[in-house]
Amino acid sequence: MTVNTICVLITSLSFYAYVASYFISPHMKNEFKRFDLEKLGLLTIILEFLGATGLIVGLKFSPILTISSFGLGLLMLCGFIVRLKLKDSVWISSPAIFYMCLNIYIFLASIR
Numbered sequence: 001m002t003v004n005t006i007c008v009l010i011t012s013l014s015f016y017a018y019v020a021s022y023f024i025s026p027h028m029k030n031e032f033k034r035f036d037l038e039k040l041g042l043l044t045i046i047l048e049f050l051g052a053t054g055l056i057v058g059l060k061f062s063p064i065l066t067i068s069s070f071g072l073g074l075l076m077l078c079g080f081i082v083r084l085k086l087k088d089s090v091w092i093s094s095p096a097i098f099y100m101c102l103n104i105y106i107f108l109a110s111i112r
Helices: 003-024 026-034 038-058 060-087 090-110
Strands: none
Touching: 003 026, 003 038, 003 060, 003 090, 026 038, 038 060, 060 090
């Protein structure tokens, strides 16, 4: 298994877990309320689900991997910007930074 495949699996499984937790835990929905983005919560979750699925499918069809990793990277950049606006600590913002960087890595590796 290559490093790229491991990165894709880690990312996609993490996003699937995040999607599931949105529907299981009230904490996730409360976070969107805190961000004043309550109306965008479900859209964000759908985009994360599609992105995670695209990463898995992209292991066989590289154009889908490129699009999905780019989209998830942008989504995490937006999440990081929202956390900066709310003056969240670096520690709280670190998952968004981590997944943004990981998806940028996957994206760059996919266009080589």
